[in-house]
Amino acid sequence: MTSIRKKLVTDVQANKVTYGKGNVKKYIVVHETDNTRSGADADAHARLQSNGNSRSASWHYTVDDKEAVQSFEHVWRCWAAGSNKGNNEGIQVEICVNADGNYLKAMQNAAELVAKIMKDEGISIGNVVQHNHFSGKNCPRNMREGKISWSQFITMIKNASGDVQQPAPIADNNKYRVLTGTYATKQAAENTQDVLKHRFGWVAYIEPDGAKWRVKTGTFTGMATAQAGANKIKTAKLAQVANVVAA
Ligand SMILES: [Zn+2]
Structure with a gap:
């Protein structure tokens, strides 16, 4: 299991960049940061949020090839999914795509994180969705473009959940x-x-x-x-x- 570190945004800051508490926690919404700069890892994104992100955006977790960092408790209704339903009912997971990171490892860590959230919150695999599901945005971009496909990611989550016994068939032939x-x-x-x-x-x-x-x-x-x-x-x-x- 990848390590999950909490670096929570203060309530004062959280109230500025979310719809407040009361998240229904029905979905897990998967994103990619789209930030390919070297160093744009989970820690950098978590610091951006805890330092007071000036953008009108927020998300619960950022995960890279080393760790997952949690910025908000699940109860917060973060602004990430591009629709009220997605924001009010979703736990938002951002996967890093920084050039100095290993994208496949970041995906594996994300799969483990999603499996843990599913277990903790009683969310089924069918409610693990792409950001695209709520707003039509091309996110998570690499998965949507098939670098490592969405169905492979779902298989990785199932394996991390212990639902499937065989190892994940991860073949990146690109x-x-x-x-x-x-x-x-x-x-x-x-x-x-x-x-x-x-x-x-x-x-x-x-x-x-x-x-x-x-x-x-x-x-x-x-x-x-x-x-x-x-x-x-x-x-x-x-x-x-x-x-x-x-x-
Ligand atoms: Zn997104």
């Missing part, structure tokens, strides 16, 4: 590349390309970006593999920035 930040000179980009090719044994290309240069890898199968590749580039100090992009 292709990704790693794209570095820019280098000022072509020579610097070529130096990195050289290491990727001859030391790592990868395919690597150089791409112009304005007057600068980037290095792009060949394809990796699966987000987790590509993320490991990006981390390897950063650990080897070949680039300060290395982002995973869809191939």
Whole structure:
């Protein structure tokens, strides 16, 4: 079970960014943060809320590849689902998509969190819904686009609930590349390309970006593999920035 840490918003602040208490707790509403910046993890989102989020938005949990952080007790009617019904009756879970996080692990942690909330509040799997269910918004975006499908996520929740005995069939067969930040000179980009090719044994290309240069890898199968590749580039100090992009 992923760790769940409470970093609750004060009642004074909560009253500014919710419809108050009285949540019916009928649904669990799944979101993605859509914030791909490095460092935009669960802790950062929880701090944003506890420091007084200036936006008219609120949600109960943020979960990343390391932990889940709770910002509101379930009783609060947070503003996240884009409809009164979704806000009044839903417990809102945001999954992080930060570039320096492992999205698949964040989904697995989210599945465990959702399974726990279902058990605690007596909510059935049929009432675990996407944000899209209430407002038509393209959220959770990656799942809706099939990076790891909604049905796979539901299977992960069932497994976390102990409803299903076999392990989750999680196969991310999508292709990704790693794209570095820019280098000022072509020579610097070529130096990195050289290491990727001859030391790592990868395919690597150089791409112009304005007057600068980037290095792009060949394809990796699966987000987790590509993320490991990006981390390897950063650990080897070949680039300060290395982002995973869809191939
Ligand atoms: Zn959403």
